[in-house]
Amino acid sequence: MLEKLISFENKDTILVSYSMRGEELVVNEALKVRALPEGSYDELLEFLRLYRDAVQIVVDKIWGIDEKLSKKKLHRLFYSDLMRLGFRAHHAKEIYVYAKSLVESAESNNGRKPVLRKLSARVDKYDYKLDLDSMTLTLKLHNGYEARLRLVAPRERVEKFRGWSNYELVVKYDGKSFWVSIYFKRIVKSLKPRTVMAIDLNFDNVTLTVFTLDGKLIRLKKLKTPHRKILTHRIWIEKIQKRYPKSWRFIKGVRKAIERHGKRIRNISWDYAHKLGDLVAELALKHNSVIILEDLEKLRENNKKDKEFNKKLGLWFYRRIQFCIEYEAMERNLQVAKIDPRGTSSKCPRCSGKLVEYGHRVLRCMKCGFIGDRDVTATINIYNIYKKYISKYSRCGVSGVAPNAPQAR
């Protein structure tokens, strides 16, 4: 199973992870909203305190135990004690599983025993009822208590999750308000692609081409990137830091100026990535395309493209763009595949000969005389690599299906 864990805040929801299960894509998203208790919330607060203390008790007991604790063992050790405290069966399970995960991550990080202060509880799907129509949530608490909460969110934000299946949730109290993160899952059956969209990311432009399955180019689009603008802000930041090499962190005005440029960079890049992701996915939907991207990890290994690519900006912006493309594609049940970009801008798509510069952004093949725009040539190569991959795949008995979406990192 390929899995990708990310936390991505898309204004309303958080994409938790997505993974491939055979040909199915499983998307996990969380809806995080403020929740207003209807009536008294004394029991809810009591529940959260009790829950926190119970997790702490389990943490204290299993801290330092060397043997591997299976769920069965945990159950035997803690179940009846937790039930005696007034918890429900699934509360108990959530508590010891959560305690165990806390201990494990503490052991692999700093090695200090976790001390819980915040009021937060994981609740199994059997212990709450969500009503999307009335936007209410009923939590089953200890000792048979119940708490009803109203979700404070615009209708359409919640509406998105109709038809998804919800599993657990986390309820929190920050001293002022209650917050819930409800986890949803959706299984996406991808559409069978009829065309292939190849995308080449460059410093100045994004080039996308759509090919039929037998290789005819039917669409070509070049879009400008805001890279130069981002770079200008980057240069400003560096200039300021150079002028105050030791003190920029401590002088408020200077720090603020740097933060301002940083914020501009963030806004420009997210804004662009969201818009491009949307545009690409819409076009891919129209043409029913599988979207082919270059694998950026491999790109770094190969050290392809020009110095501009790595040095000046790093790969973060390309990653952000790809992430938004993948996200928007997923929203539309489209497939995304990544290919090893080796040679996409140096090999002749016709004869695999070496390409050399032939004027501004034009390449020419030394062997067969092929001449082509640099970016379009790159997308032809991306398409070819994908086709090769696919035919290899089909020979192995997998019927012409795309080599699935995002790769595991």
Ligand SMILES: [Zn+2]
């Ligand atoms: Zn050639």
